[in-house]
Amino acid sequence: MKDKRVVILGATGTIGRMSVNVLTRLDQFEVVGLAAGKDVKTLLEIKSKFPLAKTALTNISSEDVGFCGQDAVENLLSSTDPDIVIVGVSGFIGLKYALLSAKYSKRLCLANKESVVTGGKFFIDSVKASGCEIIPVDSEHNAIFQLMKSEKSEISFVYLTASGGAIRDIPTDDLKDVTPDRVLKHPVWNMGARITIDSSTMFNKGLEVMEAHFLFNLDPKKIRVLIHPQGKIHGMIYLKDNTVKALMSNADMRIPITYALCYPERTALFEEFDPAGTFSLFEPDPKRYPALDLAYRCLKLGDGSRIAYNAADEVAVQAFLEGKIRFTQIYDIVEKVIEKGWPKDVKDYDSIEQVDREGRIIAMEMLDR
Numbered sequence: 001m002k003d004k005r006v007v008i009l010g011a012t013g014t015i016g017r018m019s020v021n022v023l024t025r026l027d028q029f030e031v032v033g034l035a036a037g038k039d040v041k042t043l044l045e046i047k048s049k050f051p052l053a054k055t056a057l058t059n060i061s062s063e064d065v066g067f068c069g070q071d072a073v074e075n076l077l078s079s080t081d082p083d084i085v086i087v088g089v090s091g092f093i094g095l096k097y098a099l100l101s102a103k104y105s106k107r108l109c110l111a112n113k114e115s116v117v118t119g120g121k122f123f124i125d126s127v128k129a130s131g132c133e134i135i136p137v138d139s140e141h142n143a144i145f146q147l148m149k150s151e152k153s154e155i156s157f158v159y160l161t162a163s164g165g166a167i168r169d170i171p172t173d174d175l176k177d178v179t180p181d182r183v184l185k186h187p188v189w190n191m192g193a194r195i196t197i198d199s200s201t202m203f204n205k206g207l208e209v210m211e212a213h214f215l216f217n218l219d220p221k222k223i224r225v226l227i228h229p230q231g232k233i234h235g236m237i238y239l240k241d242n243t244v245k246a247l248m249s250n251a252d253m254r255i256p257i258t259y260a261l262c263y264p265e266r267t268a269l270f271e272e273f274d275p276a277g278t279f280s281l282f283e284p285d286p287k288r289y290p291a292l293d294l295a296y297r298c299l300k301l302g303d304g305s306r307i308a309y310n311a312a313d314e315v316a317v318q319a320f321l322e323g324k325i326r327f328t329q330i331y332d333i334v335e336k337v338i339e340k341g342w343p344k345d346v347k348d349y350d351s352i353e354q355v356d357r358e359g360r361i362i363a364m365e366m367l368d369r
């Protein structure tokens, strides 16, 4: 029986298409809504799998789509009465859509990390006040969520694992010459363009440290990062009796998506996991990955710096993809934007949007120089 109504925001993206793959295998869910930015062709292909689903496009208009324009997502959510929304859009817009989804549903399967990073405590409190729960889809946070659920005693540290990206083994001095094509070939995960580039700079891990801080209410000192090239361990928690619990699975985002949809049940949909093999876990080199230290610095500096970190990185990554800047300039631009100085407390949506806008403008001005 189909007893849960699901909307997918960002249906045409990597997370969205993986969610579609999961949902076509699960009988108990009815997909009632699908939203995307501009990829109408893929949206309609997906719609053909879910005849009852209404559709929305935010960035362009199409006669074949139910709702178009800037209110399209709210119209979709208000007319479909979802139990669950998969927030799989990329970028800062995820904050607005995650807040709206919390208003109209009971569970966010949250892949979009920018919403947590930029919204911070305001975001977490707003979702809670709506009576909605968050189940993280980001694989590391999904792992920490699962590990913490079953643990009653205090957690000393959490470890987020990182693949180190496609160019992990290139000498640091050569990083300035790597091309977008080279960086886009991720060894473990198949992901959208921004997050793939961010994996190689570790801006992605920086965003995830911030995400973990707010999702699990953890002191940043308790959040650590280890490189784990095999991509089998997704997160670990260190307990006060000096034992460490790790969560392992295949590197397949469909697994955390299935978990987040079915929680608290577990459902086996994909191939078996073989834990045998050689594992390595090592600390990232701070010289090679300065974005990570910068993330901890931003957490200390406060709300505005975190928002600017995300905004400037989004602009700089786009510029790198378009061949306008070198790989190593992504960090330089973000650091300079942070150094401009940002307000410590940014506590409502309009103020967050304002800082995001200013962060982007300053980053773009730097590109022009």
Ligand SMILES: NC(=O)c1ccc[n+]([C@@H]2O[C@H](COP(=O)([O-])OP(=O)(O)OC[C@H]3O[C@@H](n4cnc5c(N)ncnc54)[C@H](OP(=O)(O)O)[C@@H]3O)[C@@H](O)[C@H]2O)c1
Residues within 6 Å of the ligand: 009, 010, 011, 012, 013, 014, 015, 016, 035, 036, 037, 038, 039, 040, 058, 059, 088, 089, 090, 091, 093, 094, 111, 112, 113, 114, 137, 138, 139, 189, 190, 191, 192, 193, 194, 195, 253
């Ligand atoms: N990919 C992963 O494995 C992974 C893992 C963990 C977390 N995440 C997080 O999940 C999010 C999505 O990542 P992704 O890799 O799936 O990105 P992606 O492949 O680039 O897909 C982005 C999706 O968002 C939609 N979108 C973009 N801007 C929009 C807007 N203004 N309004 C409505 N829809 C918009 C796109 O629609 P159009 O294509 O129609 O423009 C597309 O459906 C990111 O926050 C990322 O950090 C991803």
